[in-house]
Amino acid sequence: VVPNTLPGETPYLAVDRDVLERNLARMAASAADRGMALRPHAKTHKCVEIARRQLAHGADGLTVATVGEAEIFAAAGCTDLFVAYPVWATEPLGRRLSRLAEQARVAVGVESVAGADQLGRTVAPGTLDVLVEIDSGHHRTGVDPGDAVTVAAAAERAGLRVAGVFTFPGHGYQAGARSAAAAQEAAALREAADALRAAGLPVEVVSGGSTPTSGLTGAGDLTELRPGVYVFNDAQQVELGVATWSEVALTVMATVVARHGDRVVLDAGSKALGADQAAWATGGGRLPDHPEARVTALSEHHATVVLPAGSGPVVGDVVRVAPNHVCATVNLADELTVVADGEQVDTWRVAARGLNR
Amino acid sequence: VVPNTLPGETPYLAVDRDVLERNLARMAASAADRGMALRPHAKTHKCVEIARRQLAHGADGLTVATVGEAEIFAAAGCTDLFVAYPVWATEPLGRRLSRLAEQARVAVGVESVAGADQLGRTVAPGTLDVLVEIDSGHHRTGVDPGDAVTVAAAAERAGLRVAGVFTFPGHGYQAGARSAAAAQEAAALREAADALRAAGLPVEVVSGGSTPTSGLTGAGDLTELRPGVYVFNDAQQVELGVATWSEVALTVMATVVARHGDRVVLDAGSKALGADQAAWATGGGRLPDHPEARVTALSEHHATVVLPAGSGPVVGDVVRVAPNHVCATVNLADELTVVADGEQVDTWRVAARGLNR
Numbered sequence: 001v002v003p004n005t006l007p008g009e010t011p012y013l014a015v016d017r018d019v020l021e022r023n024l025a026r027m028a029a030s031a032a033d034r035g036m037a038l039r040p041h042a043k044t045h046k047c048v049e050i051a052r053r054q055l056a057h058g059a060d061g062l063t064v065a066t067v068g069e070a071e072i073f074a075a076a077g078c079t080d081l082f083v084a085y086p087v088w089a090t091e092p093l094g095r096r097l098s099r100l101a102e103q104a105r106v107a108v109g110v111e112s113v114a115g116a117d118q119l120g121r122t123v124a125p126g127t128l129d130v131l132v133e134i135d136s137g138h139h140r141t142g143v144d145p146g147d148a149v150t151v152a153a154a155a156e157r158a159g160l161r162v163a164g165v166f167t168f169p170g171h172g173y174q175a176g177a178r179s180a181a182a183a184q185e186a187a188a189l190r191e192a193a194d195a196l197r198a199a200g201l202p203v204e205v206v207s208g209g210s211t212p213t214s215g216l217t218g219a220g221d222l223t224e225l226r227p228g229v230y231v232f233n234d235a236q237q238v239e240l241g242v243a244t245w246s247e248v249a250l251t252v253m254a255t256v257v258a259r260h261g262d263r264v265v266l267d268a269g270s271k272a273l274g275a276d277q278a279a280w281a282t283g284g285g286r287l288p289d290h291p292e293a294r295v296t297a298l299s300e301h302h303a304t305v306v307l308p309a310g311s312g313p314v315v316g317d318v319v320r321v322a323p324n325h326v327c328a329t330v331n332l333a334d335e336l337t338v339v340a341d342g343e344q345v346d347t348w349r350v351a352a353r354g355l356n357r
Numbered sequence: 358v359v360p361n362t363l364p365g366e367t368p369y370l371a372v373d374r375d376v377l378e379r380n381l382a383r384m385a386a387s388a389a390d391r392g393m394a395l396r397p398h399a400k401t402h403k404c405v406e407i408a409r410r411q412l413a414h415g416a417d418g419l420t421v422a423t424v425g426e427a428e429i430f431a432a433a434g435c436t437d438l439f440v441a442y443p444v445w446a447t448e449p450l451g452r453r454l455s456r457l458a459e460q461a462r463v464a465v466g467v468e469s470v471a472g473a474d475q476l477g478r479t480v481a482p483g484t485l486d487v488l489v490e491i492d493s494g495h496h497r498t499g500v501d502p503g504d505a506v507t508v509a510a511a512a513e514r515a516g517l518r519v520a521g522v523f524t525f526p527g528h529g530y531q532a533g534a535r536s537a538a539a540a541q542e543a544a545a546l547r548e549a550a551d552a553l554r555a556a557g558l559p560v561e562v563v564s565g566g567s568t569p570t571s572g573l574t575g576a577g578d579l580t581e582l583r584p585g586v587y588v589f590n591d592a593q594q595v596e597l598g599v600a601t602w603s604e605v606a607l608t609v610m611a612t613v614v615a616r617h618g619d620r621v622v623l624d625a626g627s628k629a630l631g632a633d634q635a636a637w638a639t640g641g642g643r644l645p646d647h648p649e650a651r652v653t654a655l656s657e658h659h660a661t662v663v664l665p666a667g668s669g670p671v672v673g674d675v676v677r678v679a680p681n682h683v684c685a686t687v688n689l690a691d692e693l694t695v696v697a698d699g700e701q702v703d704t705w706r707v708a709a710r711g712l713n714r
Contacts, residue, residue, distance in 0.1 A: 008449040009714040043657065065658045085658060088612045088624070088673055092365040111615055114672045140659050141615040141622050170656065255445045258468055258498040265498050267445070271688050272713045275632040299527065300400060300684060301422045301442060301713065302497050315471045316445055327657060331628050332688070334711055354691055356629045356658065357366040 010255040010318060011268035013333045015348070017340040019249035020050070020231060027214070027230045028057035035219040039063050039082060039207070041228030044327045046352035047336060048076040050231060061105075063226045067096050068355030074103040076351075082207070084166060084226060086111040086133055086141050087119070093357075094122025101127035107163055107205075109133045111141050113154040120158025129163040130155045131205060132196075136188035137181060138170040145191035149199045156201070164205030165192045166226075172213045175240060175280055182213040186221035212242050234326035235286040236278065245288045250336070251320035252285075252329065254303065256313045264293075264312060266303040268321050273298065274328030286322045295321070367612045367675060368625035370690045372705070374697040376606035377407070377588060384571070384587045385414035392576040396420050396439060396564070398585030401684045403709035404693060405433040407588060418462075420583045424453050425712030431460040433708075439564070441523060441583060443468040443490055443498050444476070450714075451479025458484035464520055464562075466490045468498050470511040477515025486520040487512045488562060489553075493545035494538060495527040502548035506556045513558070521562030522549045523583075529570045532597060532637055539570040543578035569599050591683035592643040593635065602645045607693070608677035609642075609686065611660065613670045621650075621669060623660040625678050630655065631685030643679045652678070 031038035040054045041063040051062055051073055061080030064070045070081045081100070086109045089097060097119075100106050107129035110116045119128065132151045135142035143151055152162045167189055172181030185208045193203045208217060209225035211233075217225075229236075232250035233243040254268035273285050275298060283295035284303060290312055297304040303321065313319050323329040330336070331353055338346035388395035397411045398420040408419055408430055418437030421427045427438045438457070443466045446454060454476075457463050464486035467473045476485065489508050492499035500508055509519045524546055529538030542565045550560045565574060566582035568590075574582075586593075589607035590600035611625035630642050632655060640652035641660060647669055654661040660678065662669075670676050680686040687693070688710055695703035 008447045011713050085624075086614045088614050090365045090612075112672050115614070118673065135617075139620070140654070140656065140661055143617075255447075257443045257445050257472070260492075260500075263496070267442075267714070270631075270633065270685060271711075274627075275634075275685060276627065277632075297497070299497065300688075304497055315469050316475060328627060328632060331657075332711060332713075354628075354689060356368050356689075357624070 010253050011272040012253050013329065013336050014251055014253050014320070014339050015232070015336045016249050017338050017345060019247065023231055023233065023247060023249055024053055024057050027227060028059070030215060031225050032058065036222060037224040039224050039226050040231070041084070041226050042069060042073060042352070044228035044330065045231055046330055046350045047348050048072070048351050049348045051076060051078060060224070063228070066355055066357055067093060067100065068357055069352045070100055070106065071096065072352040072355065074100055079104045081106050082131070083108040084168070085109050086115050088115060089119045089122045091122050094119070098124040098127055105129070107131055109166065110151060110155050110160070111143050113151060116151060116155040116158045116160065119160060125159040126161070128160055130160045131164050131166045131207060132162070132192065134165050134167040134188050134192045136167040136169050137184040138168060140168070140170065142167060145188050145195065148192035149195050149201065152196055152201050153199070162196070162201050164203045164207065165189055165196065166205070166207035169208060169210055169213050172210060173236070173240070173278065178212045178240070179216060182216035185213060186217050189222060211237060212240055229326060232326045235322040235324045236281065238286065238322070239281060248288060248322050250326055250329070251288065251322050253318055254321050256315050256317045256319065259315050262307050262309055264305045264307055266305060266319065266321065267301060268303050269301040270298045271300045271332060272329070273303065273321060273323040274325055274332060276325035276328050278324070281324055285324050288320055288322050290319070367610050368629040369610050370686065370693050371608055371610050371677070371696050372589070372693045373606050374695050374702060376604065380588055380590065380604060380606055381410055381414050384584060385416070387572060388582050389415060393579060394581040396581055396583050397588070398441070398583050399426060399430060399709070401585035401687065402588055403687055403707045404705050405429070405708050406705045408433060408435060417581070420585070423712055423714055424450060424457065425714055426709045427457055427463065428453065429709040429712065431457055436461045438463050439488070440465040441525070442466050443472050445472060446476045446479045448479050451476070455481040455484055462486070464488055466523065467508060467512050467517070468500050470508060473508060473512040473515045473517065476517055482516040485517050487517045488521050488523045488564060489519070489549065491522050491524040491545050491549045493524040493526050494541040495525060497525070497527065499524060502545050502552065505549035506552050506558065509553055509558050510556070519553070519558055521560045521564065522546055522553065523562070523564035526565060526567055526570050529567060530593070530597070530635065535569045535597070536573060539573035542570060543574050546579060568594060569597055586683060589683045592679040592681045593638065595643065595679070596638060605645060605679050607683055607686070608645065608679050610675055611678050613672050613674045613676065616672050619664050619666055621662045621664055623662060623676065623678065624658060625660050626658040627655045628657045628689060629686070630660065630678060630680040631682055631689060633682035633685050635681070638681055642681050645677055645679050647676070
């Protein structure tokens with residue numbers, strides 16, 4: 001539903017407060033039911049108000065991607081942060097991590113001997129936990145499970161406390177690939193955790209999870225889940241079958257600026273929606289209120305939409321667009337317009353927007 | 358060349374001042390040599406310091422995509438602005454346009470009778486010029502040349518002053534397509550301009566041009582060019598054959614955070630580089646100092662790069678990445694680190710970042 005109280009200028013990001021709340025509650029219950037810790041990835045929302053709601057729903061802490069994000073959430077009162085990234089700790093970054101560890105329990109990812117050594121050189125001794133990143137099939141960062149002990153031992157030698165292992169099963173972001181990715185995630189983490197234990201190294205945390213795979217693993221496999229997108233969902237999650245339209249909490253409000261036959265052009269382009277488009281996506285986003293419509297092209301300030309013959313909006317109409325990948329969308333905006341029952345009820349700042357380092 | 362004076366934390370956007378200056382001078386001379394006005398598109402840089410340099414090089418004014426961008430550059434002293442977009446003027450947007458027209462000569466795009474009527478309703482009478490947008494083959498916004506008179510006449514009736522016609526030949530963004538797109542651009546604008554003149558309507562401005570096509574048209578076809586990307590260039594322009602690596606003024610400085618065989622992972626992902634990737638692109642960006650390397654995947658904070666066997670950087674090294682589409686990259690950053698002779702010499706704010714409306 002298009003909110004009655006519009007800013008009057010589009011595009012802007014509308015968050016349905018009640019849908020958001022249901023998404024938060026559902027994931028919290030799902031993790032609790034399985035006896036798993038939930039450490040949501042805050043890179044999706046970058047927003048203090050949403051982080052506080054996640055913690056109020058029982059999250060054990062937050063996951064972040066960068067030290068800059070960690071600083072924002074520590075300042076907002078979060079006392080347990082995991083930077084799920086193999087940080088290369090230059091001197092300035094090491095100083096920031098040391099300061100951060102005075103405010104919160106801080107863990108960071110490590111996936112090479114060189115990276116562990118560098119952390120040991122620049123971070124105050126005894127301040128940081130590390131989790132060894134495992135490659136469970138996504139083939140981005142992370143070591144093979146058989147190499148986990150080498151990295152963990154290097155981290156211990158460098159004065160870091162090894163807390164466990166983590167992975168990101170990003171190869172589950174394909175139609176039909178979720179179950180296999182979740183199984184690989186569990187197997188790789190189990191192999192790495194067993195190897196660490198056999199070498200006498202501590203394994204308190206076995207951390208995995210993405211929104212597509214988070215429902216497919218159990219406490220026997222993982223101790224902790226790190227989904228991010230579930231707070232808002234997006235066109236990708238719907239097209240993957242992970243969420244329904246009624247579970248999409250964030251949409252970009254856009255105005256029809258042109259119509260030529262069955263082609264409509266909206267004023268929300270890649271600078272509002274983001275340009276992410278997986279090979280299997282139907283287009284550059286979706287219109288939840290026009291499910292047959294296809295976003296056939298995005299440029300910076302234009303979304304070209306093809307509609308079924310004779311249907312759909314006209315010039316001047318405002319429509320909702322679900323972006324493909326909501327993490328990218330939020331990172332383009334300074335604020336979120338919070339809507340309930342069709343009225344604007346609040347504005348939340350995207351406090352960690354753009355903090356890539 | 359990697360600057361000697363590094364912020365110490367990556368990713369960040371480095372602008373080579375001397376390359377930028379040469380790019381500005383070359384395009385200014387190219388337009389002047391052909392007797393054409395140059396109205397650079399400021400959406401690429403969103404930066405007051407660069408806009409002032411463009412005007413100092415003789416630009417006749419600036420092009421912008423949104424009213425928000427226009428407000429930034431008007432406040433910085435630019436007195437001639439063209440919003441090259443078919444703005445749907447809600448009441449708040451109409452008020453902003455009226456205020457803007459007190460500071461500068463303002464023209465906006467129009468491409469429908471409804472859009473012209475709406476501008477006439479919400480903008481103070483006699484304050485705005487309009488240019489009719491023509492579709493020259495890109496099939497986004499714009500009317501067929503044969504419909505230009507209908508829109509122009511509606512604009513005149515609505516109390517707007519018709520200044521001419523414009524188009525964006527975006528279909529020139531493909532290998533081998535530039536010449537044909539430039540020819541279509543010229544033909545469509547000529548047909549529309551002739552039709553307006555035949556109907557007794559004024560045509561002072563015939564405006565076209567994108568960076569790929571800007572060198573391929575003459576004063577006989579167009580009175581004005583609106584390229585944007587040329588200030589920085591990017592991997593797309595190099596892969597299209599429009600620019601060379603020595604003409605790329607902006608690169609994203611990134612640190613190698615992982616290396617596994619010939620796969621290297623950098624800390625500049627889609628949240629630093631942008632996710633734009635045309636079907637013909639070699640990957641998610643290019644490494645100018647490693648021309649054989651391919652960016653095979655981008656996630657939010659990771660660029661996965663495959664290098665020729667045995668070569669290339671190791672964990673902790675800092676490398677330069679040329680993004681595919683620099684307009685998207687700049688819109689993700691708060692500032693540009695200005696470099697000359699390998700040293701940081703200035704920091705420029707991306708003043709219009711995120712101003713999508």
